[in-house]
Amino acid sequence: MDLTTLERLPLWIGGKAVAALTKRYGDVTNPATGEVIRHVPLASAADVDAAVAAAAAALPSWRAYPPLRRARVMMHFRELMLAHRKELAKIITQEHGKTLADAEGEVTRGIEVVEFVTAIPHLLKGEFSENVGTDVDSYSLRQPVGVCAGITPFNFPCMVPMWMYPVALACGNTFVLKPSERDPTLALRMAELLAEAGLPAGVFNVVHGDKEAVDALLAHPQVKAISFVGSTPIAKYIYETGTANGKRVQALGGAKNHAVVLPDADLDFTTEAIVGAGYGSAGERCMAISAVVAVGEVGDALVERLAARARRVEVGPGDAPSVEMGPVITRAARDRIVGYVDGGVSEGARLVVDGRQPGIPGDGFFVGPTLFDHVTPQMAIYRDEIFGPVLCVVRSASLADAIALINASPYANGTAIFTRSGHAARRFQQDVEVGMVGVNVPIPVPMAFFSFGGWRASLFGDLNVHGMDGVRFYTRGKTLTTRWPDDGSAAPGFHMPMLG
């Protein structure tokens, strides 16, 4: 089905596209033009019920598949995602606004999680102790938790859902995805490709919607686990409500990521890295750098270079060649970001590069790269997650002060240090209280075979996404203790059955 020509998107339930029962629909906008391009159903509790019922019905047979057979479906899915990655990137760019290269990059990162779970027979292995007592052995198993739900943000419509469902499915669970209502189409295309890869009907379902659909998932007795990625206030709400309803929950929240630059850093390399991490995807990444802590005398030289490079960032529609930064997601997001910039000026920060009027023709939601210097920790531009292309330089006297500043932030998703000193880098990695740390790496995003997640207000719950934490989240441990005394029944001539 050509989803991009549909005026009203369907849901995906029981292995096929179905019209939603809800009467409520929302607009999906192309942020580069400001045009409404299609409408998304805002699912009702009855829609959610139908999706959960399909997932529950599919569970017994899917969880009985040998893990290797589930892995083979994932291998096939990987090939399809690779073959379609340009088409998928176009859908992302049309609804999200990021550049095509960035969109393709997120598809690739999502595929890496699928590659990780193709090893699921190995990842599910338990432990075994022989002879814990006479004729007694003990061993452990990991079993699926049941119907799982994923609730995801707008900023990575491909990659963030893929932090979740490949792991959940490979572990033998069934899944209901509630993607962001702002860029909902990609989830349906992934559902089609999963079906083409041989995933049985009902194992993966998509409900579109807003708070009503989310609340129905949080309250549904058949949903056993909820993975959430989004802003901190909603993450906290999801965690508190989901756990109060007896579900296991991992809820990843917002971020305010700092890059520390020491005076001995390679400034050209650092500038390029910070500009990419601050303005890439218009700053709408949970691992975007938004605060730059310039230590000691490096400040003036760094700000000069950052400003020169920020002014050269090419802003425009994400599908235009040579564009480095697309629009932000909505008109409201643009107005909010511009409001923060106004506020920063009135609070006394020095506005070095002003992106409030980037001069792009048309009605797209563009904000240009923006750079503030002499920002203080009291200012709203420093404290709040702006989630836009705004870099704030804070001056700091020492590495110790920089670390103290970062450790005082409520957010603790990612951070990075730029230095040539191994000693300073080591001290930073030991003392900084943040979940993901980069050394001369601006966006320290763990690979699929590690787990991803921040600390403090950036993660509610105990287990990160993907990697071994993902496998633990989507499985329950069971420990067996077995005794098989010799009752003489192993008769002579006993043959092992053929395997397979």
Ligand code: NAD
């Ligand atoms: P959001 O919190 O507004 O929405 C996330 C999801 O929650 C969406 O599916 C949305 O429909 C749903 N939702 C929104 N309001 C709700 C409500 N009142 N009740 C129940 N559900 C609700 O986030 P967003 O604007 O889509 O995404 C941006 C945010 O996500 C940023 O804060 C960013 O830092 C964060 N993020 C974090 C990570 C991470 O790894 N920690 C990754 C990506 C994005």
